[in-house]
Amino acid sequence: MKSDAINMTTLNGKQGMVCILGTGDFGRSLGLRLLQAGYEVVYGSRNPQNSPLLPNGARVMSQEEASQRARVIFVAIHRDNYELLSCLSPVLEGKVLVDVSNNLKKHQYAESNAEYLSMLVPKAHVVKAFNTVSAWALQSGGLDANRQVLICGNNADAKQAVVDISHSLGLTAVDRGSLRVASELEDLPLQLFPLWRLPLRISAGLLGVFFLYVLIRDVVYARVVDKKDISFRIMISLANKVFPMVALVMLALCYLPGIIAAFLQLYNGTKYRRFPDWLDRWMLCRKQLGLLALAFAFLHVLYTLVIPIRYYVFYKRANLYISLVKENKTYEFSDTMAWRSDAYLAMGMLGFALFVLLGITSLPSVSNTLNWREFRFIQSKLGYLTLLLCTAHGFLYGWDKFLHASAYKWWMPSSYMLALVVPCFVLIFKTVLIMPCIDRTITRIRQGWERPGKAGRIKDARSRRRNGV
Template sequence: MENETRCVGVIGTGNMGRALVKRLIFSGYQVLIGSRQPDDRRKLLNDDVYLNDVEVTSIDQCIERNQIIFVALHMESYQSILVVNTDKFQGKILVDVSNQTKLQQINLSNAEYLSSIVPHAYVIKAFNTVSTFVLENDVAGGSRRVFIAGDNQFARETVSSIARDMGFEPVNIGALRAARKIELYVLSLFPQWKMPLIIAFTVFTLWLLYIIYYNFIDQKNFGWHQIFICVLNKPMCVSAITLLSLTYIPGSLAAIYQIVSGTKYRRFPVLLDRWLLLRKQLGVITFYVALIHSLMSILMMSPSYYKSWFRSTEIIIPQNLTKDLHFSMKTMMTWKGEAASLFGILTIITMSILAVSTAPSIGDTLNWREWRFVQSKLGFLTLVFAVCHVFIMATPHWITRGFVKIFYFFFWIFRLQV
């Protein structure tokens, strides 16, 4: 059986078929290409230096001579090409690498459809999430995970072994029914990021509207020419700490729920369960919002914008006129400026560690205790640093305005309703 697994067939000579053949040859496999027009395809492949010595034969012979066959065809061609050879697929392993061109209305994957027309074969779904560029280029930056699904365990393990020989990381996700999820994954556009992005956009928009009203309509603190950096930086700041809070609040609510229910095995409510699943994406978005806020703050780091951060020095020039000339200057930072900068830097540093640890290449090197330390303890420390940064920035302003006016936002909403 070992010799049989080192010899594989590929049906199809399109881009995916040729890329698979090259990768299999480089991995030490003997490959036989099956085509409906073997003579014409042989002439075409002769132009490729890596494929000019690969044997090209008819589809019938390719099926008969190989136990493992990669089906690199469009799903629409299965019926016309493979059904006539149904009896020859007895006990053979068919690797379906196709993808749907659009979301189908019927709840059936291409691999399940292939299995229905060749019921005597072991159909495995694999390699559909790997691009032809990654197959042909060892230094390509695309994903090297190969999701594998199939009803036969031996067939899954065989294809997994081939994937490892080809330099990929096989991920066994179960029975052939799971092929629906694999094929949907290719057609989906950031499915796990839609709701976090909507939440982040909503939070930022609400804070932006409030700050524009407060600074342009009510207080008239800024000019419209300052909206690009100075004004936008304010909602970036409050949005970052709001999103950071939304990232860690569900974990605390989950702990309270388990304490109240007296067990950790009861399922969380649907809303809380979905909220918990959004934490990683919310955390990454928070990091980038905070990073933008930091860059904007660096651009504005001057006494003109942060007056309370710098000490005032007055230069007096005596004159023989009626009065002296007084020039006010800002020199060194005050305690507020230095403390706010310190906690802002600490927040960005710890948040960067959190963001980096979410990358698979870093997260896979951490054990469970290390992962919990970074994402839990270090995460809450980041939240503490961010709160300290905000309190240092705002407390002197709150003291000046008085206890009642620090809740200006709620009074503003009440006034609009009245």
């Protein structure tokens, strides 16, 4: 391989010759980048006379001629035209064919494009690579875009040649294994936030349910019982009841699976037993759950801070002042109310500030600078502190409302009580788990200890995830 590299090095100090079949957007961008990195680039075109917009310094010739010139050949043509390559078979023997293609939708074809190419030209070494890198990323110098080139293929030398080229272009290369992985790589650019699906669905569900609940309890009740139309409250007052509820419940849902997992391990007496599938999936999307909860908390903060500039609040206050004057009363100061109001606001603000800190440390570039111990400290210790502050914020907001009959219109309790159920559940069971006797057992189980008499370990790679509990 090294000798190849030396052979490819021409006298004028170039990196070697690379062939690109196809003159579309990706082919052009790739060629330009290769030229910048010192490679000689030759394009293979079915129509060499009519190939517009190719970068300066590149040559164009027929596909057959071009393929003869270089050891590494990028196949930047549409899968439908792969069949034409089978007639080049003799020329392509022993060459490295780099399949960079993507499909328009998942599972469009029975086998991956790369495997199809490998079937058509069996004597070439097909490598799947560069399909996760966009033409735009190649042009913009790789600064703002993902610089990982995912590679798979059956021949180590061929893969190494692609790794070398990736490195010359300032990209990192990750070997993902044999060509069977190609269909997986081809699916990657077609994904649309796969890890966000479940959390988005959960938040949409909670949003819908809670909104309906407060709508019935506030607006419909007022219309039916008090014969008043307060539907204008939907825009801000109701939204500002629903957002904090969703935020608090979703924050608690981040920590619930860890608690369930710990109790399962306690019950099983071993960590070598597989978790149920739903728990695995839940645990994988905790970060996304938390970030969505932060988004709702942010909306709650905005919606709360605009309260004093709302017309409705202005109106209510004006009339309160006027009626106080008319009735010749002064507004009595209540020390309890002052404490309660300030405590409730302070808990909320401190909780929100900590929540923002959690959000910042989950930015990839920040979490990369943390070691495992620091990451756990923030996401677990500070995370539970955030949950505790936000739950206290909820309790102080409600205060003694739950004692009054007015909190149960149509037997429906105040909305804030609903939001506190899951967080309380999580906090109580967390308290149980950190009691010394139970904590000791959990720690031993996580270090590999098993309760005697518990047989039947299930050999399953999925249980690796338990480390992350």
